[in-house]
Amino acid sequence: xxxxxxxxxxESNADLFYATRFLAHDxxxxxxxxxxxxxxxxxxxxxxxxxxxxxxxxxxxxxxxGKAIEEVAAILKKRGVKEIQVQESFAYSVAKKFEAEGFTxxxxxxxxxxxxxxxxxxxAWIEEAQRATEAALTVGLTVLRTPGATSESVxxxxxxxxxxxxxxxxxxxxxxGTQAADPHEQGKGPLRxxxxxxxxxxxxxxxxxxxxxxxxxxxxxxxxxxxxKMYDAVLGAQELIFSMLKPGIPGQDIQGVxxxxxxxxxxxxxxxxxxxEGFIHGVGHSVGLELHERPSINNSNDVLREGNVVTIxxxxxxxDVGGVRIEDIVLITKDGYRNLTNFPKQFVL
Amino acid sequence: xxxxxxxxxxESNADLFYATRFLAHDxxxxxxxxxxxxxxxxxxxxxxxxxxxxxxxxxxxxxxxGKAIEEVAAILKKRGVKEIQVQESFAYSVAKKFEAEGFTxxxxxxxxxxxxxxxxxxxAWIEEAQRATEAALTVGLTVLRTPGATSESVxxxxxxxxxxxxxxxxxxxxxxGTQAADPHEQGKGPLRxxxxxxxxxxxxxxxxxxxxxxxxxxxxxxxxxxxxKMYDAVLGAQELIFSMLKPGIPGQDIQGVxxxxxxxxxxxxxxxxxxxEGFIHGVGHSVGLELHERPSINNSNDVLREGNVVTIxxxxxxxDVGGVRIEDIVLITKDGYRNLTNFPKQFVL
Numbered sequence: 165x166x167x168x169x170x171x172x173x174x175e176s177n178a179d180l181f182y183a184t185r186f187l188a189h190d191x192x193x194x195x196x197x198x199x200x201x202x203x204x205x206x207x208x209x210x211x212x213x214x215x216x217x218x219x220x221x222x223x224x225x226x227x228x229x230g231k232a233i234e235e236v237a238a239i240l241k242k243r244g245v246k247e248i249q250v251q252e253s254f255a256y257s258v259a260k261k262f263e264a265e266g267f268t269x270x271x272x273x274x275x276x277x278x279x280x281x282x283x284x285x286x287x288a289w290i291e292e293a294q295r296a297t298e299a300a301l302t303v304g305l306t307v308l309r310t311p312g313a314t315s316e317s318v319x320x321x322x323x324x325x326x327x328x329x330x331x332x333x334x335x336x337x338x339x340x341g342t343q344a345a346d347p348h349e350q351g352k353g354p355l356r357x358x359x360x361x362x363x364x365x366x367x368x369x370x371x372x373x374x375x376x377x378x379x380x381x382x383x384x385x386x387x388x389x390x391x392x393k394m395y396d397a398v399l400g401a402q403e404l405i406f407s408m409l410k411p412g413i414p415g416q417d418i419q420g421v422x423x424x425x426x427x428x429x430x431x432x433x434x435x436x437x438x439x440x441e442g443f444i445h446g447v448g449h450s451v452g453l454e455l456h457e458r459p460s461i462n463n464s465n466d467v468l469r470e471g472n473v474v475t476i477x478x479x480x481x482x483x484d485v486g487g488v489r490i491e492d493i494v495l496i497t498k499d500g501y502r503n504l505t506n507f508p509k510q511f512v513l
Numbered sequence: 514x515x516x517x518x519x520x521x522x523x524e525s526n527a528d529l530f531y532a533t534r535f536l537a538h539d540x541x542x543x544x545x546x547x548x549x550x551x552x553x554x555x556x557x558x559x560x561x562x563x564x565x566x567x568x569x570x571x572x573x574x575x576x577x578x579g580k581a582i583e584e585v586a587a588i589l590k591k592r593g594v595k596e597i598q599v600q601e602s603f604a605y606s607v608a609k610k611f612e613a614e615g616f617t618x619x620x621x622x623x624x625x626x627x628x629x630x631x632x633x634x635x636x637a638w639i640e641e642a643q644r645a646t647e648a649a650l651t652v653g654l655t656v657l658r659t660p661g662a663t664s665e666s667v668x669x670x671x672x673x674x675x676x677x678x679x680x681x682x683x684x685x686x687x688x689x690g691t692q693a694a695d696p697h698e699q700g701k702g703p704l705r706x707x708x709x710x711x712x713x714x715x716x717x718x719x720x721x722x723x724x725x726x727x728x729x730x731x732x733x734x735x736x737x738x739x740x741x742k743m744y745d746a747v748l749g750a751q752e753l754i755f756s757m758l759k760p761g762i763p764g765q766d767i768q769g770v771x772x773x774x775x776x777x778x779x780x781x782x783x784x785x786x787x788x789x790e791g792f793i794h795g796v797g798h799s800v801g802l803e804l805h806e807r808p809s810i811n812n813s814n815d816v817l818r819e820g821n822v823v824t825i826x827x828x829x830x831x832x833d834v835g836g837v838r839i840e841d842i843v844l845i846t847k848d849g850y851r852n853l854t855n856f857p858k859q860f861v862l
Contacts (some may be wrong), residue, residue: 189683189697208794210788211788254604254605255604255605327672332683333556346561437572440561
């Protein structure tokens, strides 16, 4: 018989939270064997786990520090488990101790592949987070329109709105001008007329722990011809991607088409002083209990399936002018997709 | 020659942030070999990493997805590295691939043991976070004194104050009555007179990424004789611990003394329906870029050293009445300790 095993805290390990719906900041042990879920916790967590964890059994660890592996090994042996299924992140140091006890390992990229297929409830949670994200961007754009607006003032308005609404926004991006040439640059300082300003918001609900994710690019006043062309190309790329979305399509097919499209539009992938420019990231990624989940839409072997919730976020980045990125979040449906995003794409403010 | 290797994101991997001071949400590769630090990043992060990462070299990954290990192996071989030093959390799946390339592993509980010894700057960052924590508790206690106060209203006041001050507070505990019998219960509902209310606040600075940590237990109106006795015992335990603090003392010596002290005070460790009661957790833990760092003060083999910043948080928990915990954060000094906490311990409000 085999068993699934996770040794982690459920704050950082999304599979563990998914399997137990029990939030704990300290490591605990999860076993799924013979269709039953159990967790082994310290006395510090025992009472709370008994009430909150959606598992079949909560076991109070009797082991002193450093004896946890022997304790788990005994539980697994009692149930006739020989092979242990673990995540790719499972610790080498721990695996070696289990191997010494006679167990073998099956390492999987996905302990709960069903996590990629969102339930109606999960989609509703993501949409709820998306609505909060859109309200926050509305607030942010109001601040952006005021004289003297900075990356910091716009970000603070967005993050504060989200905090009040029950969401934690980390590293919200408000990057103007050439700063936005780096996709993950948070941005700082004054926001100027005629520059692109990339605003990327990806908050997590404190209640459900699900994320949303959206990016808009705006320009205060008239953009240059080049910036307008970049914006149009990115918007066109997004439409092109939408038209390809359906269950069964490999992410790399989409990635390849988008790369060719940008090339044809006059926005090739180039390099300046060793740093790449153009369309330099993947088309998108799934969103759920983690901001970046599988399946991805990029050069990997992932394939889209009905029920995936993925971002569609083409972008262009050049050192001399900055960046443009437009990102929606969509649900893959039986026939195509449903856009969960409900925010206009207005470039010039 | 050997090399240190981390493959992780620096948001969740504190060693990686410590080594690079570069915050990235997606995995990157860190190598320290021959006294030089380098990171390997994707095109998405290259520009930002070049500007922000405190390392000797930033390498743009040329590898496609899934080829990262071959790329790292080539870099290590070129530098004559045979043995790779990794954290206990290093992934088994990845280690096996490196072993296939002929490398051996040295697994260490601490890749940067110096992280436990805080610099003056780090102590200042923790103290700054501690001041914010204390201001937030002052705000929380004001709300707590108003009629109709709930766990939720007090928590919201605390967390909102911290958010405004530049801190993220996660899972702040405001647990009244028997709820507080579980040390990590967040608490919900009305806060009642004559019950103990445990308030545990542990925010992280968005600027420095360092944590603070403090707990106070209060009672609105007169507590029962038993609750007062519990409070006095916990306060006495904390004083006892303070008197033992100095470089060189093993954490388990302190833990043992405290367990005996509570027993002698009439608060034994017992069990009700399989759930332990009494003093059911460790005396404390180090605080820094993680909330729970080594060295700990508990039954482990950790020993305190000058420069450690540790919590001192004795507590008592009984199902029938609830909990009492008092937590300060202190710096271990050459001669003893310096309390970094500056907040009164007033039980009855």
